Amino acid sequence: xxxxxxxxxxxxxxxxxxxxxxDQSRVMVFGLGGVGSWCAEALVRSGIGNIAIVDFDRVQPSxxxxxxxxxxxxxxxxxxxxxxxxxxxxxxxxxxxSYPLRFSRETMDSFDLAGADYIIDAIDNLTNKLDLIMAAxxxxxxxxxxxxxxxDPRQIRTVDxxxxxxxxxxxxxxxxxxxxxxEGNFTTVYSPEQLPRRVKAQASSISEGGKRVINGSxxxxxxxxxFMLAGLVLMDICRRSDGES
Numbered sequence: 199x200x201x202x203x204x205x206x207x208x209x210x211x212x213x214x215x216x217x218x219x220x221d222q223s224r225v226m227v228f229g230l231g232g233v234g235s236w237c238a239e240a241l242v243r244s245g246i247g248n249i250a251i252v253d254f255d256r257v258q259p260s261x262x263x264x265x266x267x268x269x270x271x272x273x274x275x276x277x278x279x280x281x282x283x284x285x286x287x288x289x290x291x292x293x294x295x296s297y298p299l300r301f302s303r304e305t306m307d308s309f310d311l312a313g314a315d316y317i318i319d320a321i322d323n324l325t326n327k328l329d330l331i332m333a334a335x336x337x338x339x340x341x342x343x344x345x346x347x348x349x350d351p352r353q354i355r356t357v358d359x360x361x362x363x364x365x366x367x368x369x370x371x372x373x374x375x376x377x378x379x380x381e382g383n384f385t386t387v388y389s390p391e392q393l394p395r396r397v398k399a400q401a402s403s404i405s406e407g408g409k410r411v412i413n414g415s416x417x418x419x420x421x422x423x424x425f426m427l428a429g430l431v432l433m434d435i436c437r438r439s440d441g442e443s
Contacts, residue, residue, distance in 0.1 A: 204289055205245045212432075216439035221247035225316040225431060226309065228252045228301050228330055230277040232264035232420030233342045233387075233427070234320030239266050240428035242285045242292050249285070250295035252309070253277045264417040303329050316340070316431050320424070324367070328374050336382040340430045342423050343368040343388040346413035351422040353391040356430065358383050364390035387426045389419070 209217045225246050227238045230253035238251050257275050261268035267281035278296040285294055299305050301321065306329065311317065317334045319341035321327040331341065341359070344367030348354075359375070362368035365388055 208245060212436050213439065216436045217245055219435050219439050220245035220432070223315040223431075223435060224248035224250070224313060225318065226250040226252065226311070226314045227318045227320065229320035229322060230255075230265070230267065230281055231261070231320060231322060232415055232417065233345055233424045234318065235266040235268075235277070235281060236421040236424030237318055237320060237427040238281060238285065238424075239288070240425050241431060242288050244428060244432050245289075246292065246431070248293045248295075250297060250309075250314070251278050251281055251285075252297040252299060252301060254298055254300040260412075264415055264420045266421075301326050301330050306333055316434070318342075318427050318431075320427070324370055324374070327371065328378065331371070331375065331384070332378060332380060335380075335384040337384075338431075338434065339384050340427050341384060341386045342427060343371070343386050345389065345420045345423045346415045347393050348389050348391045348419040349416055350389075350391050351419050354387060354389045354419065354422055354426060356385055356426060357388055359386050362386060362388045362390075364392060385430060387423045387430075389423075 205217055223246055225241055225248070227234050227241070227249065230238065230251055238249060241249055255277055257268045257272045257277055257280055259273060262270070267277055267284060272280040276298045278298045282294050282296045285292060297309065299308060301309065311334050316338045319327060319330050319339065321330060343362055343365045359368070360372065360383065362372065368386070368388060
């Protein structure tokens with residue numbers, strides 16, 4: 199493998215067969231926010247040879263505290279564009295597909311979901327998230343639940359979607375999946391952490407008068423969730439290289 203010198207220390211852990219499978223695998227990451235952007239970077243730093251990154255949005259000043267592509271120099275740029283450049287610098291031999299689109303029922307034909315070995319859902323919008331779940335799960339599909347309004351990365355865990363109490367986003371996902379008739383299972387990265395009372399009061403005051411609630415978030419939580427999603431891919435590929443299903 200031409201890029202192997204970048205991953206010598208990883209190969210010590212995975213062995214050459216898994217490293218070769220990593221290079222052959224194609225992963226799609228939907229949503230390049232505080233979770234998805236770090237997941238994409240971790241995947242490329244872990245030898246994934248083909249990655250598709252999907253996000254319609256542009257870098258905003260409020261993104262800088264938690265999104266890997268967001269810097270003072272990238273403000274206003276498409277997230278896919280800024281992150282593509284960074285990933286290319288990490289591993290120029292990684293084959294990167296960039297989709298500056300919102301995933302929805304209307305746009306899903308623009309994405310080769312069937313051609314992906316793994317699909318990562320880091321979408322914040324509930325409707326779009328549900329659309330992706332219905333189109334891609336189960337299978338090798340991993341999804342992040344809500345990581346805003348969290349401060350303690352030690353509480354993040356991987357669980358089945360139906361075992362996610364205490365997370366407002368997960369509750370809405372479960373409820374709407376039942377309404378849509380979804381009966382499958384998939385693994386989520388999830389935190390049951392509850393907001394401190396003072397933060398709840400602040401969020402309530404922001405939403406008064408119909409104003410949009412701006413959720414607080416910390417990179418120490420969102421990045422850990424992204425790394426855990428990437429870790430699920432890495433561990434599954436290692437299992438496959440050992441002949442496990």
